[in-house]
Amino acid sequence: MNIFWKNKKILITGINGFVGGNLASKLIKNKAKVFGLVRGSDHNSYLYYENIYKKCKIINGDLTNKDLLEKIIIENKIQIVYHLAAQVEVGVALDNPYDTFETNIRGTYSLLQVLAKNKKYIKSIIIASSDKAYGEYPKSKLPYKETYDLRPKYPYDISKAAADLISQWYSNLPNKLPLIVTRFANIYGPGQLNFSALIPDIIKSALGYKNFIPRSDGKHKRDYLYIDDVIELYLNIARKLYKNKTKFSGEIYNAGTNNFYQVKQVISFIYKKLNNEKKLKQIIKKMKNKKTKGEIFIQSMDYKKVDKDFLWKPKINFKDGIDKSIVWYSKYLKDNS
Numbered sequence: 001m002n003i004f005w006k007n008k009k010i011l012i013t014g015i016n017g018f019v020g021g022n023l024a025s026k027l028i029k030n031k032a033k034v035f036g037l038v039r040g041s042d043h044n045s046y047l048y049y050e051n052i053y054k055k056c057k058i059i060n061g062d063l064t065n066k067d068l069l070e071k072i073i074i075e076n077k078i079q080i081v082y083h084l085a086a087q088v089e090v091g092v093a094l095d096n097p098y099d100t101f102e103t104n105i106r107g108t109y110s111l112l113q114v115l116a117k118n119k120k121y122i123k124s125i126i127i128a129s130s131d132k133a134y135g136e137y138p139k140s141k142l143p144y145k146e147t148y149d150l151r152p153k154y155p156y157d158i159s160k161a162a163a164d165l166i167s168q169w170y171s172n173l174p175n176k177l178p179l180i181v182t183r184f185a186n187i188y189g190p191g192q193l194n195f196s197a198l199i200p201d202i203i204k205s206a207l208g209y210k211n212f213i214p215r216s217d218g219k220h221k222r223d224y225l226y227i228d229d230v231i232e233l234y235l236n237i238a239r240k241l242y243k244n245k246t247k248f249s250g251e252i253y254n255a256g257t258n259n260f261y262q263v264k265q266v267i268s269f270i271y272k273k274l275n276n277e278k279k280l281k282q283i284i285k286k287m288k289n290k291k292t293k294g295e296i297f298i299q300s301m302d303y304k305k306v307d308k309d310f311l312w313k314p315k316i317n318f319k320d321g322i323d324k325s326i327v328w329y330s331k332y333l334k335d336n337s
């Protein structure tokens with residue numbers, strides 16, 4: 001436990017999501033006062049499954065509702081904000097870019113405008129951008145560095161890049177908010193219940209709860225970051241910014257493992273681990289010549305800058321992270337089947 005967090009008043013947008021639920025859990029363990037914005041009545045989340053919601057103040061509403069955001073921030077004297085709420089599904093964004101832009105872009109500037117107007121107690125704002133905001137660079141440019149230009153091509157990626165740039169502006173004059181933008185690699189681990197994401201989808205199917213339907217030939221490569229590493233870094237970043245706005249405000253941080261795995265490798269790894277080799281062969285066969293649209297081919301994130309500023313390195317290697325994830329999903333899927 002770190003006493004810094006005791007009684008700190010923290011707002012998490014997207015608390016009902018994967019990262020938000022895990023973050024709330026850790027902050028509560030550190031005795032912070034956590035307020036969370038939740039849209040809709042979906043209780044099928046880490047926040048509810050692990051009973052974390054009982055120790056937070058949950059407020060229902062939409063990110064684009066400025067009046068509501070203002071009320072939350074003023075009434076609760078919010079000091080730290082983690083902005084995680086977003087429409088994160090790449091496929092949904094391709095089919096319906098409007099709603100993705102509304103939440104990811106308008107939602108972000110609505111929140112920032114309210115924060116700029118009511119910044120009396122605000123000491124630290126963390127904006128979750130994404131590795132996808134960079135768009136695609138050739139393999140020779142891997143791992144991606146914070147200095148690379150954002151050049152996204154697809155709707156989700158564009159929405160994250162737009163929110164990222166808008167946030168940077170708010171950290172500069174004339175509105176100067178204490179703000180850091182994070183661009184993390186693919187996050188995985190307990191609590192990710194978006195089963196269109198690769199790792200939950202594979203684990204669920206390898207455990208026999210569904211059939212795995214390949215969306216590509218499996219040659220895409222991604223950098224995978226375990227959730228506990230992300231949460232540790234998120235706490236670190238917000239605390240340092242709180243204590244030293246001059247040094248950290250306006251900074252951008254990538255995090256990843258500097259490494260990547262091919263989608264096909266991830267599928268094989270999990271299926272073999274769960275002794276499901278017969279199914280694996282059928283899947284590999286189905287993947288042949290399957291083309292995907294609207295996705296970046298290869299990405300990995302450089303973590304030199306976070307290491308330098310926050311002494312952070314990913315601690316959980318991919319194999320251990322997958323083991324921990326399988327244990328959690330096995331229980332969750334059993335409880336919910």
Ligand SMILES: NC(=O)c1ccc[n+]([C@@H]2O[C@H](COP(=O)([O-])OP(=O)(O)OC[C@H]3O[C@@H](n4cnc5c(N)ncnc54)[C@H](O)[C@@H]3O)[C@@H](O)[C@H]2O)c1
Binds near residue numbers: 085087107130
């Ligand atoms: N998971 C990853 O691999 C990853 C990697 C890099 C960056 N990120 C970013 O981190 C953040 C959190 O990701 P996650 O995986 O927890 O996503 P998630 O989908 O699990 O959680 C997002 C939450 O935002 C909520 N939300 C969506 N639209 C809203 C709106 N208009 N008003 C209020 N709430 C709304 C959703 O209901 C959901 O609970 C996102 O901003 C995402 O872009 C995620």
